[in-house]
Amino acid sequence: MRASLLAVLLIPTLASADDKKKEAPKAPAPPPAPAEVKATVDAFKGNWTFDAELTAPGMDKPAKFKMSFNCKPVAGNQAVACEAKAKAPIGPLDALFVIAYDPYSKAVHMMAVSNANEVHDHTCNWKGADLTCNPLKGGMGPAGEEITEDVAIKIEKNTASFTSVSKLKGGGQVKFEGKGKR
Numbered sequence: 001m002r003a004s005l006l007a008v009l010l011i012p013t014l015a016s017a018d019d020k021k022k023e024a025p026k027a028p029a030p031p032p033a034p035a036e037v038k039a040t041v042d043a044f045k046g047n048w049t050f051d052a053e054l055t056a057p058g059m060d061k062p063a064k065f066k067m068s069f070n071c072k073p074v075a076g077n078q079a080v081a082c083e084a085k086a087k088a089p090i091g092p093l094d095a096l097f098v099i100a101y102d103p104y105s106k107a108v109h110m111m112a113v114s115n116a117n118e119v120h121d122h123t124c125n126w127k128g129a130d131l132t133c134n135p136l137k138g139g140m141g142p143a144g145e146e147i148t149e150d151v152a153i154k155i156e157k158n159t160a161s162f163t164s165v166s167k168l169k170g171g172g173q174v175k176f177e178g179k180g181k182r
Contacts, residue, residue, distance in 0.1 A: 033103065036126070037078055040101040040108055043131075043155045044071045044080045050160075050180035052086065057172035063089040067178060071099070084114075110151075117144060122151055129156045140166060140174070147174075158182040 048069040055062045071082035079100035086093040095114035102109055108131060110122040118140055124133035133151040140147045147166040154161050159181055166174040 033078065034101070036101040036106075037103065039126070040099065041073050041077055041080050044082060044099055045073050046071060046158075046182040048160060048180045048182050050162075050178035052088075052176065052178035054088065054090065054174070054176050056090075056174040057168070059090075065089060067093065067180075069180065071097075074098075075100075116140065120149065122149075124151070124153075130154050140168075145169060 048071070050067040050069060051064070052067045053062045053064050065086050065088045067084060067086035067088075069082055069084045071080040073079070074081045079098055082097040082099065084093060084095040084097065092115065095112055095118075097110060097112045099108065099110045101107070105123070106125075108124040108126065110120075110124055110133065112118065112120045112122070118138065120136055120138050122133040122136050124131045131153040133153075136149045136151070138147055138149060139145060146169045149164060149166045151164045152162070159179070161179045162177060164174075164176040166176075168174065
């Protein structure tokens, strides 16, 4: 009986010791994100309203309209996803932006997809409150017309302004700019 009692007490102890040996070691926690990640997320997050203006070849006068730009932190606060919407005189605007600081390239990436058949991946750099993007070669409009786009953004606490100038292959340009508040 003593042997049975000893076996009952000892076997679970040995089994639990074996289980502990089989547990996989915990992976080390990733290093903390650089300050630029948080600064980029903090700069954009929130609900913005812009007074926007668009000029393009063939327009009699600039189109003026309100645009919402609502950004929420995503991916564990590593980026923001922003929905841009407007009822512009030339038709509705519907776009999605993902904006994040890349610690590897030390640049901000601003990817945009719009209902105007545009897909852009801007590479930008902060200089104080100014975010200046490298010229981007891309396509615009239903025909995917080749453009070179320059984008500049300024964000100071709860105000922002942006300018996008797209140079068209034929020499014309589309200018999209706005001033907004959070």
